[in-house]
Amino acid sequence: MILWIRLVQEAAVELSQVIHRRRMVRQFASTPLPETVLKRVLASALHAPSAGFAQGTELVVLDRPDQITEFWRITDPWARKRPIPGCDPPVIVVPLADKGAYLRRYSEPDKQGLGMDVVEGWPVPYWDLDSAMAVMLMLLSAVDEDLGAWYFGIFHGEAELLRWLRVPDGCRPIGAVALGYPSTSERARGSALSRKRRDLEEVVHRGGWSR
Ligand SMILES: Cc1cc2nc3c(=O)[nH]c(=O)nc-3n(C[C@H](O)[C@H](O)[C@H](O)COP(=O)(O)O)c2cc1C
Structure with a gap:
């Protein structure tokens, strides 16, 4: 019993340390990311909550230097955002929110009558919210793996990016997550x-x- 309480306390301390240590890391070493480590970070996203358990987040992984270069060319042609030369991340994950998955889910019998089978019926775009929660888990999981992680917005080239990545209609990137040591x-x-x-x-x- 005492051992169990200690284990629970240690786990809680570790989580609070991960939360407090998390910050955006914007310059990366050239060390590649082991596949097992990358998979653990990606898999953490699967544990995000989602409205109606719609799970409408897709993750595009770019892990080749030519892919990273092309990502920056499309989204940051003026090189305002990308790391200084030699400090590119080995991996960029593009999380995409699939609005259609939510509209379909909320058209199912247990959700009928809520008026959420149409975009206008949603109080906030839960597809974006859920993808953001998945991103948060990846950021925390990266800290747990001693990685640096950087979430940033995509302000340019979205249409070209979607074409290049062959993204199905209805999915939109909510930003990008750079990962690396x-x-x-x-x-x-x-x-x-x-x-x-x-x-x-x-x-x-x-x-x-307060009044
Ligand atoms: C919705 C959102 C958009 C952001 N966009 C950018 C961005 O485009 N570029 C960037 O360098 N950081 C971006 N950030 C990171 C914030 O600047 C950062 O989280 C904030 O300054 C707090 O720093 P910390 O995360 O290191 O604690 C973004 C964060 C969020 C949540």
Whole structure:
């Protein structure tokens, strides 16, 4: 019993460490990612919750240098976003939200009458939400594997990207996740450096906003 409690406590500590250690890593070592490690990170996405268990997230994996180069050419032609030369990630995962999977799922008998068989019936686009949850699990799983991970938005070239990847109609990328071992020269960058993390008291509104 005591051993079981200790094991549970240790697991909880580990999870909180993973959560606190997670940050975006934007420069990568050239070390390839072992296939088993990559598979574990990808598999974590399967444990994300999803509305009606629709599971409408698809993952395109780019793990060849020519594929990574083409991804950047399409999505970042001005090289504003991509890592400095020599620090490209060995893997980029493009998570795609399949809206159609949700509309089909919510047309099934147990979901009929909710009005969610049409896009307008959804309070928020759960397809994007669910894919974001899958991304979060991959980011945490990457920390657990001592990898660096970087989620970023795709602001350019979406149509060309979808054509290049032969993505079926109805699926849209919610961004991309770069994965790899952090470069030794890697330092925290981005907005997190110039902005302070909000305090719990500022974020939490017990019983609503105070009057
Ligand atoms: C929806 C979303 C979009 C983001 N887009 C970008 C992006 O385009 N480029 C980038 O470098 N980081 C991007 N980020 C990462 C944020 O800048 C980062 O999460 C934030 O500054 C906090 O830093 P941390 O994740 O390292 O704690 C994005 C994060 C989210 C959640």
